[in-house]
Amino acid sequence: MEVREQVLLVGVDDGTTDGDFERSMEELKSLAKACFMEPVGIITQKMESINKGLYVGTGKVREIKETAGLLEAEVIIFDDALSPSQLKNLQKELNKPVLDRTTLILDIFERRARTREAKLQVESAKLKYMLPRLVGMHEALTRQGGTSGSMSSRGAGEKKLELDKRRIERRIGELSRELEEVSKERRVQRKKRVDARIPLVALVGYTNAGKSTILNAMIDAYAEDNEKNEKKVLEKDMLFATLDTTVRRICTGNNRDFLLSDTVGFIHKLPHGLVKAFHSTLEEVENADLLLHVVDCSDPCFREHMQTTHQTLSELNVGDKPVITVYNKADKCSEPIPFPQSSGKEKIYISAKEKKSIAFLTSIILDRIYADYVWEEFMIPYDKGSVLSYFMDHAHVDSLEHEEKGARIKVKCHKADRDKYREYLDEKD
Numbered sequence: 001m002e003v004r005e006q007v008l009l010v011g012v013d014d015g016t017t018d019g020d021f022e023r024s025m026e027e028l029k030s031l032a033k034a035c036f037m038e039p040v041g042i043i044t045q046k047m048e049s050i051n052k053g054l055y056v057g058t059g060k061v062r063e064i065k066e067t068a069g070l071l072e073a074e075v076i077i078f079d080d081a082l083s084p085s086q087l088k089n090l091q092k093e094l095n096k097p098v099l100d101r102t103t104l105i106l107d108i109f110e111r112r113a114r115t116r117e118a119k120l121q122v123e124s125a126k127l128k129y130m131l132p133r134l135v136g137m138h139e140a141l142t143r144q145g146g147t148s149g150s151m152s153s154r155g156a157g158e159k160k161l162e163l164d165k166r167r168i169e170r171r172i173g174e175l176s177r178e179l180e181e182v183s184k185e186r187r188v189q190r191k192k193r194v195d196a197r198i199p200l201v202a203l204v205g206y207t208n209a210g211k212s213t214i215l216n217a218m219i220d221a222y223a224e225d226n227e228k229n230e231k232k233v234l235e236k237d238m239l240f241a242t243l244d245t246t247v248r249r250i251c252t253g254n255n256r257d258f259l260l261s262d263t264v265g266f267i268h269k270l271p272h273g274l275v276k277a278f279h280s281t282l283e284e285v286e287n288a289d290l291l292l293h294v295v296d297c298s299d300p301c302f303r304e305h306m307q308t309t310h311q312t313l314s315e316l317n318v319g320d321k322p323v324i325t326v327y328n329k330a331d332k333c334s335e336p337i338p339f340p341q342s343s344g345k346e347k348i349y350i351s352a353k354e355k356k357s358i359a360f361l362t363s364i365i366l367d368r369i370y371a372d373y374v375w376e377e378f379m380i381p382y383d384k385g386s387v388l389s390y391f392m393d394h395a396h397v398d399s400l401e402h403e404e405k406g407a408r409i410k411v412k413c414h415k416a417d418r419d420k421y422r423e424y425l426d427e428k429d
C-alpha cells in the first residue's frame with residue numbers, strides 16, 4: 001500500500017464571513033487528500049489581518065512547530081497563497097517543507113492535465129508561481145543539507161539560484177510561444193463552427209457540481225449508440241476531475257443542434273494567475289452564446305460557491321453573458337425540491353442522474369438559444385431550389401408540401417433568414 005505523507009493544515013480566520021472559514025479548511029483537507037496526503041491535524045488562529053511576515057502570529061508559529069513534532073507531520077500546509085517572504089520565513093522557523101493552497105491546486109492540476117494544452121498551461125502557471133518564491137525554497141534545502149553558515153556554500157547557493165531563475169524564465173518564454181500555437185489551432189476550429197452557425201453552450205460552475213455528468217447524460221440521450229463511449233468525459237466525485245475543455249455536438253435533430261462544452265471547475269481562493277493561465281481553454285466560455293451555471297444545490301455552501309463562480313466569470317470578462325442557473329443534484333437535497341422544474345426563464349432545478357431532467361434541460365436550452373427564431377410559412381417556387389435547400393439545412397422544418405406553384409414549408413427560422421427571404425413568405429390574407 002502506498003505510504004501517504006502526513007500533513008498539518010494551518011488557517012487564519014479573519015472573521016469576515018460566517019461559516020466561510022470552516023468551509024475553506026474542509027476544502028483544504030479535500031485538496032490535500034486529492035494530492036495523496038494524510039491530514040493529521042488542523043491549527044487555526046483568529047486574527048483580523050494576516051501577519052505580513054509569518055502569515056500567523058509569532059506564538060502560533062511555536063505551536064505549529066510543537067504540534068507538527070507531536071503528530072509527526074512531515075509537511076505544513078497553509079490555507080492561502082503565501083507571499084515569497086512568508087514562505088521563506090516560515091520555512092526557516094518551522095524547519096520543515098511548507099506548502100500553500102495554491103501549490104496544492106497546481107499539484108492536482110498537474111496530475112489531471114491530459115491534453116497538450118492543459119499540460120502547457122499548468123507547467124507555465126506553476127513556474128510563474130515558483131519564480132518569486134525560489135529564494136525561500138532554496139534556503140530550506142540548504143538548511144536541510146546542513147551546509148548553511150559557511151560563506152563559500154552560500155556563494156555557491158546564490159549562483160545556483162541565479163542559474164535556476166534564468167532556466168525557469170527561459171522555459172516560461174518557450175511555454176508561452178507553444179501555447180500561442182495551440183491557441184491558433186483552436187481559433188481555426190472555432191471559426192469553422194461560427195461559420196456553420198451552430199450555437200455554443202458552455203457548462204461552468206464550482207468543482208464537483210456535476211458539469212461533466214450533465215455533458216455525459218446529454219451524449220447518452222442524443223448521440224448514436226456506437227459513438228457514445230468515445231465521446232464521454234470523466235465524471236467523478238473528486239475535486240477538479242475535469243481540466244480540459246471538451247466540446248461535443250448535441251444532435252437533437254431538425255437542425256436544432258448545439259455544441260456543449262465542459263470546462264475546468266472553479267474553487268474558492270483560486271489564484272488570479274491560475275485563472276489567467278487557463279485563459280485559452282476558457283476561451284470556449286468567452287465565445288459561448290449561453291452559459292449553464294451548474295450549482296450543486298445539495299451542498300450547504302452552494303451560495304458561496306455561486307458567489308465564487310460569479311467572481312471568476314467576471315474576472316474572465318463574461319459576467320454579462322446570458323446564463324441559465326442549473327440547480328443540480330435536486331435528488332440529494334435535505335429539503336426535497338420538486339424537479340425538474342423551472343422558476344422563470346433563468347433558473348431550473350434538475351438531477352443530472354434522471355433522464356426526464358436532461359430532456360427538460362435540453363428543451364430550456366433550445367428555447368433560449370433559438371429565441372430569435374420565428375414560425376413562418378414560405379411558398380418557394382420550384383426554380384428556387386437553393387432557397388429550399390437553405391431552409392432544409394438551417395431551419396427547424398415542421399412540414400413540407402409540394403403544390404402546383406412550388407414547395408410550401410412551415411418552419412421555425414432565424415429572424416434574419418425570414419427577412420432575407422421575405423419575398424417567399426406565404427401571407428395568406
Ligand SMILES: Nc1nc2c(ncn2[C@@H]2O[C@H](COP(=O)(O)OP(=O)(O)OP(=O)(O)O)[C@@H](O)[C@H]2O)c(=O)[nH]1
Nearest residue numbers: 208209210211212213236237240241242265329352
Ligand atoms: N446524486 C446526484 N449526484 C450527482 C448529480 N450530478 C452529479 N453527481 C455526482 O457528483 C460527482 C461530481 O460530478 P462531476 O460531473 O464529475 O462534477 P464536475 O462539475 O464535472 O466536477 P469538476 O470536473 O471537478 O469541476 C460525481 O460523483 C457525480 O456522479 C445529481 O444530479 N445527483
Ligand SMILES: [Mg+2]
Nearest residue numbers: 211212241242
Ligand atoms: Mg468535470
